[in-house]
Amino acid sequence: MSEANVTSFPQGDSSEAETKDVGGITGERLKAFVERIERLEEEKKALAEDIKEIYGEAKATGFDSKTIRKIVGLRKLDSEKRREEEELLELYKSAIGMG
Amino acid sequence: MSEANVTSFPQGDSSEAETKDVGGITGERLKAFVERIERLEEEKKALAEDIKEIYGEAKATGFDSKTIRKIVGLRKLDSEKRREEEELLELYKSAIGMG
Amino acid sequence: MSEANVTSFPQGDSSEAETKDVGGITGERLKAFVERIERLEEEKKALAEDIKEIYGEAKATGFDSKTIRKIVGLRKLDSEKRREEEELLELYKSAIGMG
Amino acid sequence: MSEANVTSFPQGDSSEAETKDVGGITGERLKAFVERIERLEEEKKALAEDIKEIYGEAKATGFDSKTIRKIVGLRKLDSEKRREEEELLELYKSAIGMG
DNA sequence: ACCGTGGTTAGCTTTC
DNA sequence: GAAAGCTAACCACGGT
Numbered sequence: 277m278s279e280a281n282v283t284s285f286p287q288g289d290s291s292e293a294e295t296k297d298v299g300g301i302t303g304e305r306l307k308a309f310v311e312r313i314e315r316l317e318e319e320k321k322a323l324a325e326d327i328k329e330i331y332g333e334a335k336a337t338g339f340d341s342k343t344i345r346k347i348v349g350l351r352k353l354d355s356e357k358r359r360e361e362e363e364l365l366e367l368y369k370s371a372i373g374m375g
Numbered sequence: 376m377s378e379a380n381v382t383s384f385p386q387g388d389s390s391e392a393e394t395k396d397v398g399g400i401t402g403e404r405l406k407a408f409v410e411r412i413e414r415l416e417e418e419k420k421a422l423a424e425d426i427k428e429i430y431g432e433a434k435a436t437g438f439d440s441k442t443i444r445k446i447v448g449l450r451k452l453d454s455e456k457r458r459e460e461e462e463l464l465e466l467y468k469s470a471i472g473m474g
Numbered sequence: 475m476s477e478a479n480v481t482s483f484p485q486g487d488s489s490e491a492e493t494k495d496v497g498g499i500t501g502e503r504l505k506a507f508v509e510r511i512e513r514l515e516e517e518k519k520a521l522a523e524d525i526k527e528i529y530g531e532a533k534a535t536g537f538d539s540k541t542i543r544k545i546v547g548l549r550k551l552d553s554e555k556r557r558e559e560e561e562l563l564e565l566y567k568s569a570i571g572m573g
Numbered sequence: 574m575s576e577a578n579v580t581s582f583p584q585g586d587s588s589e590a591e592t593k594d595v596g597g598i599t600g601e602r603l604k605a606f607v608e609r610i611e612r613l614e615e616e617k618k619a620l621a622e623d624i625k626e627i628y629g630e631a632k633a634t635g636f637d638s639k640t641i642r643k644i645v646g647l648r649k650l651d652s653e654k655r656r657e658e659e660e661l662l663e664l665y666k667s668a669i670g671m672g
Numbered sequence: 673a674c675c676g677t678g679g680t681t682a683g684c685t686t687t688c
Numbered sequence: 689g690a691a692a693g694c695t696a697a698c699c700a701c702g703g704t
């Protein structure tokens with residue numbers, strides 16, 4: 277729809293426009309990107325499973341996992357809040373020439 | 376509907392009920408769980424950022440990130456579909472006594 | 475950081491700011507929205523129950539509901555996949571100027 | 574795994590066991606169940622979209638949708654609570670012979 | 673520069 | 689108690 281995204285596929289030195297692929301190079305690069313992404317997403321998924329396991333452990337030792345989730349969530353909020361406050365402070369400082 | 380989770384905090388040998396912590400042991404263990412979780416979540420977040428970076432790279436080399444996302448998503452659907460088909464097959468097999 | 479949503483309640487022509495309601499109009503409209511939503515959610519819930527009933531029927535006639543669930547899920551994946559493929563195709567087409 | 578679900582496919586009068594389908598009848602019935610389910614799930618999805626639209630409308634007229642969600646949720650809790658209380662009352666009444 | 677939108681992720685509910 | 693499906697909040701991106 278927009279005029280900017282006409283070419284989703286980067287071209288090599290080819291003089292002719294409107295070509296999807298030149299000598300397979302572009303396809304290779306695309307594949308490489310896709311695979312790198314998929315690799316990392318697998319790792320991410322593995323970590324998510326690890327986290328789940330820890331909740332399982334905690335439950336096994338008698339904790340209530342829901343409570344732990346709450347705690348983790350609260351601590352995250354805390355750190356975000358703290359970070360924001362620090363940023364605001366920095367902003368003030370730079371505003372009065374103390375940056 | 377009933378609340379089974381009366382005790383979120385496991386007790387040690389203490390004879391008195393309704394105590395949250397005995398000698399700091401439980402608190403320590405809880406803290407350990409929380410910190411392990413937070414550590415893994417940080418790693419997960421880092422991976423998410425890495426993935427984002429790759430999309431950025433791809434865009435920088437001329438690809439359209441939206442397209443790449445679609446491809447990644449499609450491939451994910453493929454693998455899910457394959458997995459489900461296998462599971463369904465197993466289910467059928469067990470259903471006719473071939474489990 | 476800043477709270478943009480200061481006014482959750484839209485104002486009418488009233489000249490005074492920070493008022494929750496003017497002449498009951500806003501409250502009425504809010505109530506209308508809430509009730510429309512609740513009505514539809516009831517219908518949705520009824521449908522969910524109908525679906526559950528069908529699984530019950532199927533089980534009663536001797537089918538294994540787990541298997542049926544798998545089939546339904548698989549078919550859903552199929553249609554999602556098809557849809558995504560079509561979208562990807564459209565994306566490609568627009569990418570090479572055929573949009 | 575369980576012994577109960579050996580036969581997911583109900584048999585007709587066929588004398589031979591371990592058969593998935595006799596004369597296409599079972600397949601037909603399965604298909605019918607699946608399609609009824611899918612039909613209802615489509616309707617359910619349509620309702621979900623309608624609800625989403627209403628939130629959109631509400632936002633368009635100046636309400637904050639998050640707030641509305643909260644209200645709807647609270648009212649749901651209220652009615653559940655009320656229902657539970659009524660059930661409890663009924664229980665009491667029947668317990669003292671007023672059922 | 674803002675809004676709206678779609679995608680992602682976490683939390684809850686229900687099922688087995 | 690574990691697993692999955694559904695729902696709701698969150699976030700980042702593209703369009704206007």
